[in-house]
Amino acid sequence: DGGITQSPKYLFxxxxxxxxxxxxxxxxxxxxxxxRQDPGQGLRLIYYSQIVNDFQKGDIAEGYSVSREKKESFxxxxxxxxxxxxxxxxxxxxxxxxxxxxxFGPGTRLTVL
Amino acid sequence: AQSxxxxxxxxxxxxxxxxxxxxxxxxSYSPSLFWYVQHPNKGLQLLLKYTSAxxxxxxxxxxxxxxxxxxxxxxxxxxxxxxxxAAEYFxxxxxxxxxxxxxxxxxxxxxxxxx
Numbered sequence: 001d002g003g004i005t006q007s008p009k010y011l012f013x014x015x016x017x018x019x020x021x022x023x024x025x026x027x028x029x030x031x032x033x034x035x036r037q038d039p040g041q042g043l044r045l046i047y048y049s050q051i052v053n054d055f056q057k058g059d060i061a062e063g064y065s066v067s068r069e070k071k072e073s074f075x076x077x078x079x080x081x082x083x084x085x086x087x088x089x090x091x092x093x094x095x096x097x098x099x100x101x102x103x104f105g106p107g108t109r110l111t112v113l
Numbered sequence: 114a115q116s117x118x119x120x121x122x123x124x125x126x127x128x129x130x131x132x133x134x135x136x137x138x139x140x141s142y143s144p145s146l147f148w149y150v151q152h153p154n155k156g157l158q159l160l161l162k163y164t165s166a167x168x169x170x171x172x173x174x175x176x177x178x179x180x181x182x183x184x185x186x187x188x189x190x191x192x193x194x195x196x197x198x199a200a201e202y203f204x205x206x207x208x209x210x211x212x213x214x215x216x217x218x219x220x221x222x223x224x225x226x227x228x
Contacts, residue, residue, distance in 0.1 A: 104157040
C-alpha cells in the first residue's frame, strides 16, 4: 500500500536534547512538508521541500532543522533551541503539478519532560 | 496573502440531523480550497477539494461544499450526521502560485454528534 509513515508515534524528550522525527513516503511525491499542530491553532508550516537536496523555511522554522537526501525521506530534527517543542507533528507529501492536494502521515506526538 | 476563518470552533448536532461547518477565505489568487478531517491523534484525511471547476463539490462520506466567490465562503455540509462524523474539520486554502503550493489552515471546527 502506498502512503506516508511517521515514527515514532509518541516521543518523549528531556529539555536540552535534540530529537529527530522520521517521515517516509512511497507515493513517489516530489514535495514534502512538516507541520506543527497545537490545540486551537490549526497547523503551522515548519519546513518544506519541493525536490531532493533542497528545502525552504516555513512560517515557524526557528529551532528546527531538516534534510532531504532521498526523495522518499524528510526527517525533522527538533533542536534544543526550540523553546516550546511539545506538540503534534505532521508530515505531508504532494506530487508536483496536480491540484495541490497534500497527503498526511499519522503524526508524532512529542512531549518534553 | 491568504487566510482562512472557520466561524465556529465547536458545533454540536444530533445524529440524523444536517451538518453545517462554516468557512470564509481570503486569497490574492484564484484559490484552491480543501476540507480535511482529523480524528483524535490521527493524521488528516482529505474530504473534498475545489479547484475552479464545479462550484458544488462532492466529497467522501456524504459531505459536500459550495464555493461562493461573492461571499468568499466554502461551507461544508452533510444532510444527515452519523456518530462516526465526530472529529475535527479543517478548511484549507492554497495559494497555488509557486512558493511550494503552501497551504493555510483554519483553526478547526470540532464536530460533536449526539444520540
